[in-house]
Amino acid sequence: MFDSLTERLGEVFTRLTKRGALSEGDVAEALREVRVALLEADVALPVVKDFVKEVQARAVGADVLKSVTPGQMVIKVVHDHLIEMLGGETEELNLRATPPVALLVVGLQGSGKTTSVAKIGLRLTSIEKKKVLLASLDVHRPAAQEQLRVLGEQAEINTLPVIDGQVPVDIAKRAMEAGKLGGYDVVILDTAGRLHIDEALMTEVAAVRDAVQPAEVLLVADALTGQDAVNVAKSFKERVGVTGIMLTRIDGDARGGAALSMRQVTGCPIKLLGTGEKLDALEAFHPDRIASRILGMGDVVSLVEKAAETIDKEDAEKLEAKFLKGQFDLDDLAAQLRQMRRMGGLEGLMAMLPGVGKAKRQMAGANIDERSLLRQEAIISSMTLKERRSVKILNGSRRRRIAAGAGVEIQDVNRLLKQYRQMAGMMKKVGKLSRKGRKQLSQQDLKNLIPPQGGIPR
Ligand SMILES: Nc1nc2c(ncn2[C@@H]2O[C@H](COP(=O)(O)OP(=O)(O)OP(=O)(O)O)[C@@H](O)[C@H]2O)c(=O)[nH]1
Ligand SMILES: [Mg+2]
Numbered sequence: 001m002f003d004s005l006t007e008r009l010g011e012v013f014t015r016l017t018k019r020g021a022l023s024e025g026d027v028a029e030a031l032r033e034v035r036v037a038l039l040e041a042d043v044a045l046p047v048v049k050d051f052v053k054e055v056q057a058r059a060v061g062a063d064v065l066k067s068v069t070p071g072q073m074v075i076k077v078v079h080d081h082l083i084e085m086l087g088g089e090t091e092e093l094n095l096r097a098t099p100p101v102a103l104l105v106v107g108l109q110g111s112g113k114t115t116s117v118a119k120i121g122l123r124l125t126s127i128e129k130k131k132v133l134l135a136s137l138d139v140h141r142p143a144a145q146e147q148l149r150v151l152g153e154q155a156e157i158n159t160l161p162v163i164d165g166q167v168p169v170d171i172a173k174r175a176m177e178a179g180k181l182g183g184y185d186v187v188i189l190d191t192a193g194r195l196h197i198d199e200a201l202m203t204e205v206a207a208v209r210d211a212v213q214p215a216e217v218l219l220v221a222d223a224l225t226g227q228d229a230v231n232v233a234k235s236f237k238e239r240v241g242v243t244g245i246m247l248t249r250i251d252g253d254a255r256g257g258a259a260l261s262m263r264q265v266t267g268c269p270i271k272l273l274g275t276g277e278k279l280d281a282l283e284a285f286h287p288d289r290i291a292s293r294i295l296g297m298g299d300v301v302s303l304v305e306k307a308a309e310t311i312d313k314e315d316a317e318k319l320e321a322k323f324l325k326g327q328f329d330l331d332d333l334a335a336q337l338r339q340m341r342r343m344g345g346l347e348g349l350m351a352m353l354p355g356v357g358k359a360k361r362q363m364a365g366a367n368i369d370e371r372s373l374l375r376q377e378a379i380i381s382s383m384t385l386k387e388r389r390s391v392k393i394l395n396g397s398r399r400r401r402i403a404a405g406a407g408v409e410i411q412d413v414n415r416l417l418k419q420y421r422q423m424a425g426m427m428k429k430v431g432k433l434s435r436k437g438r439k440q441l442s443q444q445d446l447k448n449l450i451p452p453q454g455g456i457p458r
Contacts, residue, residue: 021070055078108197117190120246125155172212219242251274379416
């Protein structure tokens, strides 16, 4: 969806990074082009203005212009602000309530509500193993309830049996009652759409909301409608208290304005994306990944690498030498874990190995679980210096002591050690390869290189 924006920004930044030193004037010029690119992508004017102003303020700072790679640093500032503009953190559907949890889905006619209800239901049942009931409150369009029943059947999810003549509030109450009796975790309520925001629609939705007290009021908005989608969201937010947004038709050729302005204008997080007509065409909305997608992931990764190098160039070089010699010990791993936590990404580690850029991008999907990283650091810090240098001496009783010291199970210690060994072995192999050889590493090889993040679930 962001193709043309990506292309435009790519041109601007390529020019910027080609230069050695940058003046304030160079940055201002680049940002003028960024501004035009965003406006052409249909991003709301106030959002663009704020964005450019903030980036400008940050980017002309001394640490950016005087850095070794000012162009890269400017891109990094843009990247960081894009993430912020998109909402910062990933926000998931809120299902934290006593089951059955009500999820109310609202939106204009044809925005994709009914399809999205089935998609979400499918996601919750198949991935999160929830027991889900779908109910259509759409009594305005003939066959609307039947449409949901058919979709429910396709997704193998139960739908509330239809009783003719019931009004939406009563159907909603009946759905919650059925949810309670049937031991359902989640009840998803599909509502009727209207051609445009009208009083009757809002009143109806508000009445349903009051009757079922949903944990989440999810607005479904069509990304193809651009700024109209944003205005619709604003009205719904004001009238019925939307708590999250799902943007549909991301697979269409929308310019991206809706996605980019939505958060800033409405204050409401985008939580999900609809990426096609099929029921599995649903994605979580990750601001950092979207920002990376917009800027072209490769650039971002390389700039983060550069940033990491500037922060700790010496450390990085020392570490790289150790990697390549296969002398990577647990202290180094602990340092990496810390750095990964700081940088919030896998890049910290991968950046040490020149030539794996593309593969890195493919792995960008790997999420870092902060708590798991902390736990792994705790295990390593419960070891003596000698143990960290030489894992071989870690016998059963030492492992028990370490586990107790870190407040984890002995299996957790074992898992960390196993993954450390795999990593160290892999790094030694990678070290022996030429730069070209590193580019040809297989996916599986790279998976083995992933630090033991998520290795200790709990
Ligand atoms: N390409 C694409 N099509 C979608 C997406 N989501 C929904 N659709 C299609 O959009 C059309 C309308 O979807 P519905 O789910 O019926 O929309 P609705 O909001 O329930 O419509 P009303 O109930 O009439 O207000 C259908 O043909 C869907 O297949 C999406 O993410 N991408
Ligand atoms: Mg519908």
